[in-house]
Amino acid sequence: xxxxxxxxxxxxxxxxxxxxxxxxxxxxxxxxxxxxxxxxxxxxxxxxxxxxxxxxxxxxxxxxxxxxxxxxxxxxxxxxxxxxxxxxxxxxxxxxxxxxxxxxxxxxxxxxxxxxxxxxxxxxxxxxxxxxxxxxxxxxxxxxxxxxxxxxxxxxxxxxxxxxxxxxxxxxxxxxxxxxxxxxxxxxxxxxxxxxxxxxxxxxxxxxxxxxxxxxxxxxxxxxxx
Amino acid sequence: xxxxxxxxxxxxxxxxxxxxxxxxxxxxxxxxxxxxxxxxxxxxxxxxxxxxxxxxxxxxxxxxxxxxxxxxxxxxxxxxxxxxxxxxxxxxxxxxxxxxxxxxxxxxxxxxxxxxxxxxxxxxxxxxxxxxxxxxxxxxxxxxxxxxxxxxxxxxxxxxxxxxxxxxxxxxxxxxxxxxxxxxxxxxxxxxxxxxxxxxxxxxxxxxxxxxxxxxxxxxxxx
Numbered sequence: 001x002x003x004x005x006x007x008x009x010x011x012x013x014x015x016x017x018x019x020x021x022x023x024x025x026x027x028x029x030x031x032x033x034x035x036x037x038x039x040x041x042x043x044x045x046x047x048x049x050x051x052x053x054x055x056x057x058x059x060x061x062x063x064x065x066x067x068x069x070x071x072x073x074x075x076x077x078x079x080x081x082x083x084x085x086x087x088x089x090x091x092x093x094x095x096x097x098x099x100x101x102x103x104x105x106x107x108x109x110x111x112x113x114x115x116x117x118x119x120x121x122x123x124x125x126x127x128x129x130x131x132x133x134x135x136x137x138x139x140x141x142x143x144x145x146x147x148x149x150x151x152x153x154x155x156x157x158x159x160x161x162x163x164x165x166x167x168x169x170x171x172x173x174x175x176x177x178x179x180x181x182x183x184x185x186x187x188x189x190x191x192x193x194x195x196x197x198x199x200x201x202x203x204x205x206x207x208x209x210x211x212x213x214x215x216x217x218x219x220x221x222x223x224x225x226x
Numbered sequence: 227x228x229x230x231x232x233x234x235x236x237x238x239x240x241x242x243x244x245x246x247x248x249x250x251x252x253x254x255x256x257x258x259x260x261x262x263x264x265x266x267x268x269x270x271x272x273x274x275x276x277x278x279x280x281x282x283x284x285x286x287x288x289x290x291x292x293x294x295x296x297x298x299x300x301x302x303x304x305x306x307x308x309x310x311x312x313x314x315x316x317x318x319x320x321x322x323x324x325x326x327x328x329x330x331x332x333x334x335x336x337x338x339x340x341x342x343x344x345x346x347x348x349x350x351x352x353x354x355x356x357x358x359x360x361x362x363x364x365x366x367x368x369x370x371x372x373x374x375x376x377x378x379x380x381x382x383x384x385x386x387x388x389x390x391x392x393x394x395x396x397x398x399x400x401x402x403x404x405x406x407x408x409x410x411x412x413x414x415x416x417x418x419x420x421x422x423x424x425x426x427x428x429x430x431x432x433x434x435x436x437x438x439x440x441x442x443x444x445x446x447x448x449x
Contacts, residue, residue: 086304
């Protein structure tokens with residue numbers, strides 16, 4: 001277990017260091033997030049639809065598609081000089097690659113979310129501070145679900161010729177449940193309702209967290225072994 | 227009679243891609259200190275065989291018994307272009323559980339200490355190859371798999387690598403070397419075998435013979 005955690009840590013640190021140095025996915029993810037927030041804000045008719053009505057959907061669409069750019073990057077950086085083969089030749093457990101990539105992706109997506117959230121407040125003028133702690137918890141839980149399955153699917157997609165196109169096609173169907181849960185919970189939290197009233201949705205996201213993380217970790221070795 | 231000290235035993239290896247057979251019933255045993263020069267035309271399955279032996283590909287049928295830690299130098303350097311040479315080697319050293327001193331030793335050995343803090347994305351093909359060799363040697367493996375190790379190397383780097391391979395073999399490291407540059411590998415190989423259309427010929431001891439001459443002889447026998 002210690003060997004797995006140590007190897008996962010080294011892989012995560014390596015991925016974060018590469019992204020920190022190149023900033024390719026982070027910069028594109030951030031620009032994308034700003035554009036989506038702005039486009040959705042200006043596309044509504046302000047006399048007919050209040051910005052707060054579309055805010056939860058806008059927030060989750062932004063997070064989802066911006067995160068997808070980062071998830072794509074996770075294995076594309078392994079493809080250039082086949083770094084992944086180098087890892088596979090070490091005694092590091094295969095599972096460590098999943099957990100390392102998963103952790104690095106969480107850092108990446110979390111950073112994009114942390115920067116997008118204040119922009120979301122600026123555009124949509126929503127009272128996120130009323131239930132800020134609960135909102136952060138919901139965002140974190142939904143993010144864990146789609147980053148877990150995204151890490152697995154990006155490892156599959158990178159072996160195809162059109163990796164950048166394949167990942168959204170594979171990933172989006174899996175994102176529907178946590179995404180719907182995230183939107184529903186965000187809408188209610190922005191209305192000021194306490195999280196204790198929303199335990200059904202919360203349990204749904206928690207169930208998907210458990211299912212996606214355990215399944216992705218279990219199936220990952222099958223994807224990298226061929 | 228079974229071999230004295232085999233480091234790897236492959237039995238009945240076959241590998242298909244889609245429905246195309248690339249390796250057909252390949253069996254191979256390599257012992258400590260043996261250096262097998264693996265020759266054959268393009269598309270014969272040499273790279274696939276090395277990847278199966280390394281565990282990077284599963285065989286469709288057959289079994290590989292790896293008895294010692296192995297290192298591999300392939301067509302691709304298996305490195306990260308955005309990291310420096312030192313960072314790359316330190317990363318792989320950590321995964322192997324090897325300390326940082328070994329990294330410095332190997333940077334010195336492959337003659338790239340002066341570029342240790344440059345990103346490998348800025349390196350020439352030959353420099354990438356030298357860092358890839360350093361990566362493969364990090365954990366002092368007892369079996370080395372080389373796929374065209376001399377490609378991209380200048381004459382001085384070639385001489386250094388050939389000397390290194392000779393020293394490693396003399397110290398007991400077994401190796402399989404896929405190369406078309408046999409004349410430069412004189413003195414390294416102890417055996418030679420030909421792979422053609424996925425089938426491996428017998429492992430022929432060189433016993434002081436010139437590998438180029440033996441290869442020519444093998445080609446003539448095949449018609």
